[in-house]
Amino acid sequence: MLSDAVRTELADELELAERDRVAIDPLVARHPDIDVVDAYEIQLINIRRRLDSGARVVGHKVGLSSKAMQQMMGVDEPDYGHLLAEMEVYEDVPVEAGRYLFPRVEVEVGFVLGADLPGADCTEDDVLAATVAFAPAIELIDSRIKDWKIGLTDTISDNASSAGFVLGPERVAPKDIDIKAIDAVLTRNGEVVAEGRSDAVLGDPVIAVAWLARKVASFGVRLKAGDIVLPGSCTRAIDARPGDAFHAEFAGLGSVRLQFI
Numbered sequence: 329m330l331s332d333a334v335r336t337e338l339a340d341e342l343e344l345a346e347r348d349r350v351a352i353d354p355l356v357a358r359h360p361d362i363d364v365v366d367a368y369e370i371q372l373i374n375i376r377r378r379l380d381s382g383a384r385v386v387g388h389k390v391g392l393s394s395k396a397m398q399q400m401m402g403v404d405e406p407d408y409g410h411l412l413a414e415m416e417v418y419e420d421v422p423v424e425a426g427r428y429l430f431p432r433v434e435v436e437v438g439f440v441l442g443a444d445l446p447g448a449d450c451t452e453d454d455v456l457a458a459t460v461a462f463a464p465a466i467e468l469i470d471s472r473i474k475d476w477k478i479g480l481t482d483t484i485s486d487n488a489s490s491a492g493f494v495l496g497p498e499r500v501a502p503k504d505i506d507i508k509a510i511d512a513v514l515t516r517n518g519e520v521v522a523e524g525r526s527d528a529v530l531g532d533p534v535i536a537v538a539w540l541a542r543k544v545a546s547f548g549v550r551l552k553a554g555d556i557v558l559p560g561s562c563t564r565a566i567d568a569r570p571g572d573a574f575h576a577e578f579a580g581l582g583s584v585r586l587q588f589i
Contacts (some may be wrong), residue, residue, distance in 0.1 A: 339373035345472035368483035387411040391488040393560025409488030439577040440463035447545030461499035468492035473519035498582025522563035533559035
């Protein structure tokens with residue numbers, strides 16, 4: 329476990345890396361004793377700084393929600409990061425790729441909460457009861473760590489590698505669609521680059537959201553009405569380059585677009 333001073337020093341490094349778009353060496357390579365608690369505390373240092381500067385939390389994202397990614401990282405549970413209002417991007421406003429270091433996109437079924445979720449005892453039934461709608465979503469991920477050479481504690485410290493998100497216009501109530509069987513296709517510049525299905529996320533994205541509600545409760549955080557939750561990607565992450573136009577189509581759920589310049 330790291331000292332508070334070292335946690336603050338590493339948070340400073342990540343903050344400057346994002347601001348100046350200059351990647352840093354992996355944290356775990358320099359501090360092999362860093363653990364998951366350290367990593368979440370480092371993440372929270374930078375989130376609190378942004379909140380103190382006027383930012384607003386609008387939800388959370390779950391990462392490492394596929395078994396393949398967990399096995400690759402050597403972990404047995406997902407991780408999470410914060411979604412801030414300033415991170416939202418829009419279908420009709422092109423995004424400058426140069427704002428990021430190594431941007432990638434992921435295809436997700438977003439959850440829009442209509443009621444607060446319980447904390448430590450949250451169940452999948454609680455999640456479905458509180459969800460007012462599912463929405464087509466693309467998460468824009470990025471890493472402030474050089475060349476995406478990340479370990480678990482690197483990505484957690486770095487807000488779970490989150491950088492932005494966009495929701496499509498469609499909203500579908502949970503009773504009107506099988507959340508475990510939504511096929512998704514991602515195209516880049518008209519070419520199919522990824523395909524997947526919603527059950528790639530722990531067999532059921534609802535499981536990821538319930539896990540998240542329980543996990544954040546241990547840090548004194550609750551998922552609230554109006555929050556957006558991104559439970560994890562249906563597909564592999566795809567690099568985003570200047571000029572790329574992405575379109576994600578979800579069976580029964582609609583679509584979402586994201587354009588880079």
